[in-house]
Amino acid sequence: METKHAYLLSGSAGHSLSPVMHNAAFGELGLDARYEALSVTQDELPEVVARLREGNVYGANVTIPHKLAVIPLIDNLTPEAQSVGAVNTILNRGGELTGHNTDLTGFLRALREDSGYDPESRDVVMLGAGGSARAVGLALLRVGATLGIANRTQSRAEALARSLERYGHVAAIRPFDLGRAVQRASLLVNTTSAGHETHGAGQLPLPHGFLPREMVVDIIYRPVKTPLLVAAEAAGLRTQNGLPMLVYQGAEAFERWTGQPAPIEVMFRALRGAL
């Protein structure tokens, strides 16, 4: 049997945790398979994607800056990838390439399976209007949450809310309404970079003391506890950092490639050891 391959297509593959997580999972299931991170330029992308059609390739993960650029190079999109408008996983089936978005499903599985929290019909405030906000926002609307979006650049919150309107109850939150909206919400989700160890170290993504009623999720995993999560914990709220979302988006990709249930605990352990 030939060794199977999966790849990460990224602009700068050096810092990715995905190889550690997927190679641990392949090892746990005794699969003869390797996951490798590749730094790919825009010019190289068509040739690299074409090679994913080969028989010994499961597929790939795709990250910044290629999540949109791969779309014209593959054959099909799942409804999730179509609604998000971005692909983070490619599956090769007999030379045909399908684009998935496992950030959306991974976020929901993380919330439900790791924290036992169901956002269905909850009032949720989401901070941020970037790439991950679109996947997280859609995930929440699809399970019937009512979503308010706040962002540093207000016009981007408004544009994202407008583009999500057909999926459920969503509105942009004006800055002076933020305190009231957060206090009324059950769940607060941070998808901004504020608090990230290199892009927003030590920062809170909203004014101090603005906290929801039940739970705070911060999708950042470096550091493992952002200032927002520290404040939420101190107030006695339930919290989740970005590690479960990273694991479950990876697990969804792994399950599609191999057809086998992902060894979630092994993937968590591999990531915790690498962080």
Ligand SMILES: NC(=O)c1ccc[n+]([C@@H]2O[C@H](COP(=O)([O-])OP(=O)(O)OC[C@H]3O[C@@H](n4cnc5c(N)ncnc54)[C@H](OP(=O)(O)O)[C@@H]3O)[C@@H](O)[C@H]2O)c1
């Ligand atoms: N756990 C996971 O699996 C996972 C997956 C994807 C991303 N992430 C994390 O999510 C974060 C966002 O990623 P992304 O791809 O969505 O990035 P992005 O597309 O660049 O969007 C960044 C967002 O953060 C806001 N922002 C940046 N710096 C800020 C600051 N200092 N204060 C307040 N808002 C700020 C931006 O606001 P403006 O519109 O005003 O610029 C924008 O809404 C990153 O920290 C990333 O590591 C985690």
